[in-house]
Amino acid sequence: MTGKKTAEVVVIGGGVVGSAVTYFLARNNLDVILLEKGAIASGTSGRCEGDVLVCDKEPGFDCRLAKLSLDLFPQIASELDYDIGWTQKGSLLAIENEEEMEAARKFCTQLAAEGLPVRILDRNEVLEIEPNLAKDIVGGLETGCDGSLYPMGLAYGLLSDAKKRGAQILTHNPVVDIKRDSNGNIQKVIARNGDIITRRVVNAAGVWAPAIGKMVGLNIPIKPRQGQMLVSERTFPVARRKVMEFGYMMAKFGGGSYARRVSPEMEEFGIALVFEPTEAQNFLIGSSRRFVGMDTSCDIRVLRAIAERAIRFFPAIRDINIIRSYAGLRPYTPDHLPIISKTEVPGFYVVAGHEGDGIGLSLITGKLITQMICGEPLDINTDPLRLSRFQEGENVLRKETKPTS
Amino acid sequence: MSSEKRRNRHPKAEQNHTFQIEVDGKKIVARAGQTIAEAILDNGLKVFRRTRNGAPRSFYCGMGVCYECRMIVNGAPNVRTCMTPATPGCKVVSQDESLMKVEW
Amino acid sequence: MKEFDLAIIGAGPAGISAAVEAATMGASVALIDENSLPGGKVFAHTDNHLDPFERGIRSQLLHHLEKVAHKVAVFLETEVWNILDQWIVSLYQRGLSGSGLTDIKARKLIISIGALERILPFPGWTLPGVFSAGGLNRLAKMGIVPGKRILIAGSGPLQIVLAHNLLNAGASIIGIVNVTSPRRISARGLELISAVNRLVLKSGLNYLINIKRHKIPIYFSHAISRAYGINEVEGATIVRVDKSHRPIRGTEKQITTDCIGYGFGLIPSVDITRLCGCDHVFDEELAYWRPKLNERMETSKPGIFVAGDCLTVKGYLAAIEEGKTAATEACIQLGFTNRKHSGASLAVSAKRLKRFKRFARAIEAVSRPHSGLLDIISDDTVVCRCEEVTLRDIRSAVAEGARDVNDIKRRTRLGMGHCQGRFCGQVINELIWKLTGNIGKREMFTPRIPARPIPFGILAGECGS
Numbered sequence: 026m027t028g029k030k031t032a033e034v035v036v037i038g039g040g041v042v043g044s045a046v047t048y049f050l051a052r053n054n055l056d057v058i059l060l061e062k063g064a065i066a067s068g069t070s071g072r073c074e075g076d077v078l079v080c081d082k083e084p085g086f087d088c089r090l091a092k093l094s095l096d097l098f099p100q101i102a103s104e105l106d107y108d109i110g111w112t113q114k115g116s117l118l119a120i121e122n123e124e125e126m127e128a129a130r131k132f133c134t135q136l137a138a139e140g141l142p143v144r145i146l147d148r149n150e151v152l153e154i155e156p157n158l159a160k161d162i163v164g165g166l167e168t169g170c171d172g173s174l175y176p177m178g179l180a181y182g183l184l185s186d187a188k189k190r191g192a193q194i195l196t197h198n199p200v201v202d203i204k205r206d207s208n209g210n211i212q213k214v215i216a217r218n219g220d221i222i223t224r225r226v227v228n229a230a231g232v233w234a235p236a237i238g239k240m241v242g243l244n245i246p247i248k249p250r251q252g253q254m255l256v257s258e259r260t261f262p263v264a265r266r267k268v269m270e271f272g273y274m275m276a277k278f279g280g281g282s283y284a285r286r287v288s289p290e291m292e293e294f295g296i297a298l299v300f301e302p303t304e305a306q307n308f309l310i311g312s313s314r315r316f317v318g319m320d321t322s323c324d325i326r327v328l329r330a331i332a333e334r335a336i337r338f339f340p341a342i343r344d345i346n347i348i349r350s351y352a353g354l355r356p357y358t359p360d361h362l363p364i365i366s367k368t369e370v371p372g373f374y375v376v377a378g379h380e381g382d383g384i385g386l387s388l389i390t391g392k393l394i395t396q397m398i399c400g401e402p403l404d405i406n407t408d409p410l411r412l413s414r415f416q417e418g419e420n421v422l423r424k425e426t427k428p429t430s
Numbered sequence: 431m432s433s434e435k436r437r438n439r440h441p442k443a444e445q446n447h448t449f450q451i452e453v454d455g456k457k458i459v460a461r462a463g464q465t466i467a468e469a470i471l472d473n474g475l476k477v478f479r480r481t482r483n484g485a486p487r488s489f490y491c492g493m494g495v496c497y498e499c500r501m502i503v504n505g506a507p508n509v510r511t512c513m514t515p516a517t518p519g520c521k522v523v524s525q526d527e528s529l530m531k532v533e534w
Numbered sequence: 535m536k537e538f539d540l541a542i543i544g545a546g547p548a549g550i551s552a553a554v555e556a557a558t559m560g561a562s563v564a565l566i567d568e569n570s571l572p573g574g575k576v577f578a579h580t581d582n583h584l585d586p587f588e589r590g591i592r593s594q595l596l597h598h599l600e601k602v603a604h605k606v607a608v609f610l611e612t613e614v615w616n617i618l619d620q621w622i623v624s625l626y627q628r629g630l631s632g633s634g635l636t637d638i639k640a641r642k643l644i645i646s647i648g649a650l651e652r653i654l655p656f657p658g659w660t661l662p663g664v665f666s667a668g669g670l671n672r673l674a675k676m677g678i679v680p681g682k683r684i685l686i687a688g689s690g691p692l693q694i695v696l697a698h699n700l701l702n703a704g705a706s707i708i709g710i711v712n713v714t715s716p717r718r719i720s721a722r723g724l725e726l727i728s729a730v731n732r733l734v735l736k737s738g739l740n741y742l743i744n745i746k747r748h749k750i751p752i753y754f755s756h757a758i759s760r761a762y763g764i765n766e767v768e769g770a771t772i773v774r775v776d777k778s779h780r781p782i783r784g785t786e787k788q789i790t791t792d793c794i795g796y797g798f799g800l801i802p803s804v805d806i807t808r809l810c811g812c813d814h815v816f817d818e819e820l821a822y823w824r825p826k827l828n829e830r831m832e833t834s835k836p837g838i839f840v841a842g843d844c845l846t847v848k849g850y851l852a853a854i855e856e857g858k859t860a861a862t863e864a865c866i867q868l869g870f871t872n873r874k875h876s877g878a879s880l881a882v883s884a885k886r887l888k889r890f891k892r893f894a895r896a897i898e899a900v901s902r903p904h905s906g907l908l909d910i911i912s913d914d915t916v917v918c919r920c921e922e923v924t925l926r927d928i929r930s931a932v933a934e935g936a937r938d939v940n941d942i943k944r945r946t947r948l949g950m951g952h953c954q955g956r957f958c959g960q961v962i963n964e965l966i967w968k969l970t971g972n973i974g975k976r977e978m979f980t981p982r983i984p985a986r987p988i989p990f991g992i993l994a995g996e997c998g999s
Contacts, residue, residue: 064935064936064937064938064940064941064944065935065941066944067940067941067944071940071944114532177944177945181934181945185934194935196935197937255990255993256950257990258497258508258952258987259482259527259530259951260507260508260530261507261529261530262530262531262532265532266532302532305921305947305950306482306527306530306531310990323982323983325616325618325624325983328983328993329993329994329995332990332991332993332994333994333995335990336990336991336994342990343989343990343991343994343996344506344989344990344991345508345989345990346508346952346987346988346989346990347984347987347988347989347990347993348951348952348954348984348987349950349954349982349984350982350983350984351982463579463676464676468673468676468678471673471678471680472678472680474680476662476663476680476765476766477662477765477766478662481922482922483922485660485916485922486661486662486765486766487660487662487919488661488662488663488665488766489665489669490664490665490666490669490919491650491651491666491668491669492665492666492668492669492670492671492672492673493575493650493668493669493672494568495650495953495956495957495986496919496920496952496953496956496957497920497951497952497953497987498919500952512669513568513569513628515570
C-alpha cells in the first residue's frame with residue numbers, strides 16, 4: 026500500500042487499546058488510520074486474559090476509572106456484530122487467613138462506598154459458591170459487576186465497527202518515523218508501506234510506546250513487565266467465574282506491612298493466583314511479574330510457582346492437564362496508572378501504560394482520548410494520567426513502587 | 431468362515447484371559463493386554479464422546495496425540511483410552527462436552 | 535537428580551539400537567518411552583502378527599537391550615514434557631509403578647520419537663469409524679476389526695501393511711483407494727526396488743500377493759471426497775483425481791463402508807526437537823518439516839542428536855542404523871570412543887543409510903498428496919479437530935485480513951486444543967495460501983512448555999500417579 030494518504034488522526038498500535046481508540050474516533054466521524062506493525066492483537070493483547078475488573082483497583086480514582094470503563098462494555102458488546110464472549114458473572118477474591126479477612130472487610134467497605142456491588146462471604150458461603158476451593162479458605166470478597174471476554178475478539182469487533190465507519194486499518198506496517206514541521210507540529214507519519222499526512226497521532230503502542238515517543242523527542246517511562254500464564258485442557262468447570270487471591274493485593278497496597286505465607290520464589294516472581302474460566306470450556310491460570318526486557322519465553326521456575334499456587338487454592342486441578350503456557354508483556358509505568366494524555370508535542374497523544382488492566386480500561390481510554398481530541402468534556406478528570414507527571418517528580422497516587430509488586 | 435471364527439484363529443486370541451469392564455453402564459468383555467479403547471472397539475462400540483457441539487467422536491490416531499479417544503475413567507475426565515490399559519471392573523463413561531460449561 | 539551420560543527419548547528401533555550401542559561403549563543410558571512396552575510402532579507388542587523377518591529383528595533388539603540392562607535405565611509410560619540446557623529432562627510418569635523421578639540430567643541427548651500420521655481433512659473425516667491408517671493398523675495388530683466393510687484410503691506403503699494386518703485379523707476389506715497413479719509408481723519403481731532392502735521387499739510382495747488373493751479392488755488415482763453417517767460412518771464417496779490430485783467432478787462413486795483407515799503416510803514428530811530450539815527445515819521433496827542435522831547426526835543444538843523416523847521417515851531398518859550412528863557420535867563427544875576407533879563402523883552405517891534415504895525419497899515421491907486434494911475440503915469440513923474449526927471459519931478470518939498462521943489461530947482458535955496444532959498445522963499454511971491466492975512464508979505454531987499435556991500436579995513438582 027504505497028503512496029501518500031491523509032488522515033485526521035493516525036493511531037499507532039493495533040492492540041485492544043488502539044482498537045478502542047479507533048472505534049471511538051470513527052464513531053465521532055473522524056477520519057482515522059490505524060497502523061499496526063504486525064497483525065491485530067498480536068502483541069500484549071494476544072497474550073493476556075480477558076479481564077474487566079474493578080475488584081483489584083485501589084479505591085478512589087483507580088476504581089472510578091475502571092468502573093467507568095466496565096460500564097461501557099455491556100452496551101458496546103451487544104452492539105458489535107462480532108461475538109466477543111462478554112459475560113458479567115462477577116469475581117471472587119479468595120481470603121486465606123483471618124488477618125486478610127480483616128483487611129478485606131475494610132476494603133469491601135471502601136469499594137462499597139464507591140457504589141460497587143461488593144460483599145464479604147464467610148467460609149461456608151464461599152465454599153457453597155465455589156466448592157472446589159481449598160477447604161481452609163476462610164472466605165471471599167465478591168464483586169458482582171466484574172466481567173470477562175475474549176480479548177482478541179474485542180479488538181476484532183471494535184475494528185470491524187470502525188471500518189464500517191470509514192476507518193482504515195493498515196497491518197504489517199510498522200511506523201518508521203514521525204515528521205514534524207518547523208513549529209513542532211506533526212506533519213506526517215512515515216510507515217514502511219508509505220507516508221500518512223496527519224496533524225494528530227495517538228500513540229497506543231503499549232510496550233513499544235517508548236520507541237514511538239522517541240520519534241518526537243518524548244520520554245515515555247513504560248517498561249515491559251512479563252507475566253506468564255498456564256492454559257488448561259477443556260474440562261468440567263472447576264470455578265464458575267474469575268477467582269483471584271486477596272493476599273497479593275493486600276501486599277501490593279498494604280504499604281509493606283503484610284506478607285503472605287509463601288516461598289521466596291513466589292515473592293521473587295510476583296506470583297498471585299488468577300483463575301479465569303473461559304468460554305472455550307477451559308481455564309487460564311496466572312500470574313507472575315518479572316522485568317526481563319522483551320522476552321516472551323516462559324521460565325520453568327515461574328510456571329512451576331504458578332502451578333503450585335493454583336493447586337493451593339484449587340487442589341482438584343492437580344489432575345487436570347496443562348496444554349500450553351505463554352507469556353505476555355504488560356506495559357508498566359512507575360505509578361501503576363496508565364497514560365491517557367496530550368503531550369508537549371502539539372497533536373501527539375499517548376494512550377499506553379495500562380500494565381495488567383489494558384483490556385478493562387480500553388473502552389474508557391478510547392472514549393477519553395476521543396473527548397480530548399474533539400474538545401468535548403471528559404468523563405473523568407484525566408490529570409492523574411498525564412504524561413508530564415513523571416517529569417514533575419510528584420507522587421500523585423498512593424501506589425508506591427515496590428521492586429516486587 | 432465367519433469373522434468371529436476367523437478372529438479367534440488370530441494369534442492374539444491366545445490371550446484368553448478376559449474380564450469385564452463397564453462402559454456407559456454396560457458391561458463388556460476386555461482381554462488381557464487391551465487398552466480401554468481397544469476393548470471398546472472390539473465390542474463393536476464406536477462413539478467415545480461428543481464435542482461441545484454434539485458431534486460424535488471416536489478413537490483416531492491410536493498413539494496418544496489427538497486426544498479424540500478421551501473418556502471419563504473411574505471418575506477422571508479426559509483420559510486417553512488408547513493409552514490406558516483396561517483393568518477389571520474399571521468404569522468408563524463417554525464425555526458429553528456440551529456439559530463442560532458453567533450452569534448459571 | 536539422577537545423572538546419565540546419555541538420555542534417549544523414544545524406545546523404538548532407533549532408540550533401542552542407540553541405547554545398546556552406547557551402553558556397550560560404557561555410557562550410562564536412560565531410555566525413555568511413553569508406551570508401556572519398548573519397541574515402537576512396529577515392535578512394541580507381541581510378535582505374533584509379524585512375519586519371520588520382522589520377528590527376528592524384534593527379538594534381536596530386545597535381546598541386545600536385555601544384555602546391557604545393567605547400564606540402561608528404562609523409563610516406560612513416561613512422557614518428556616520439557617528439556618532444559620544442558621540437559622535436564624522433565625518426566626511425567628503415568629504408570630502406577632513409576633520411579634518417582636521428576637527430572638533426570640544427561641550430558642547428551644538422542645531424540646528418537648518416531649513419526650506421526652500425515653492428514654488431510656475431508657468432509658466427514660471426524661466421524662466415528664474413520665480411523666487414521668496407523669491407528670487402524672494398531673487395532674488390526676491386536677486382532678481387532680472395528681467394522682464389517684473396511685475401506686483403506688489415502689496413499690503410501692502403510693496401506694499395504696494395514697491391508698495385510700487387517701486380513702490376518704479376519705477383516706473384510708472392500709477396497710483400497712490410493713491417490714497415486716500406477717504410472718507414477720512405476721516411474722519411480724526401479725528406484726524403489728533398487729533402494730529397498732531385499733527382505734523388506736520380500737515382505738512387501740507377500741503382502742501384495744495376499745491382497746491380490748483376497749481380490750480386493752484397488753482404486754488408483756482416487757480419493758475419498760466424503761464420509762457420511764449419522765453417529766458413525768455408514769458410507770463414503772470416492773472420486774477420481776487428476777495429476778495434481780484435484781477431484782474430477784462427475785466421477786463420484788458411492789461405497790458402503792463402516793470403517794475407513796485413512797492416511798497419507800507419515801511425517802517426523804518434531805515437537806521435542808522444536809521445544810529444544812533446534813533448527814528445522816521444510817523439505818520440499820519430502821513435503822514435511824525435519825530437524826536440520828550436521829554430518830554427525832547432531833542438530834543445531836550441540837549435544838542433541840536425532841535418529842529414526844523423527845528425522846526423516848525411512849522405516850525401522852534405517853532407524854536401527856541411525857540409532858547406532860547417533861549413539862556412536864554421542865559417545866565420541868562423551869569420550870567413550872573416538873573417530874579412529876569407530877570410524878569404520880560409522881562408514882558402514884553411512885553407506886547403508888544412503889540406500890535407505892534414497893528409498894525414503896522415492897516412497898515420498900509416490901505417496902505425497904498434492905494440493906488438488908485441498909479442493910475436497912468443503913466449507914463445513916472440520917479442519918482443526920480439537921476446536922471444531924471449519925474451513926468456513928478460516929475463510930472468514932482470511933476475509934477479515936488474517937494472513938498468517940498465528941492470526942488465524944487467534945481469530946478461530948485453530949491449534950489451541952489438546953494436540954496443539956499437530957494435525958491442523960499440517961495443512962493450515964496451504965489453506966491460507968489457497969484462500970489468499972498468495973504463497974507466503976510457511977510457519978509452524980510456536981513451541982511452548984509443556985511438549986505434551988501434563989497435569990498441574992506434575993508441573994508443580996509432584997511425582998506422577
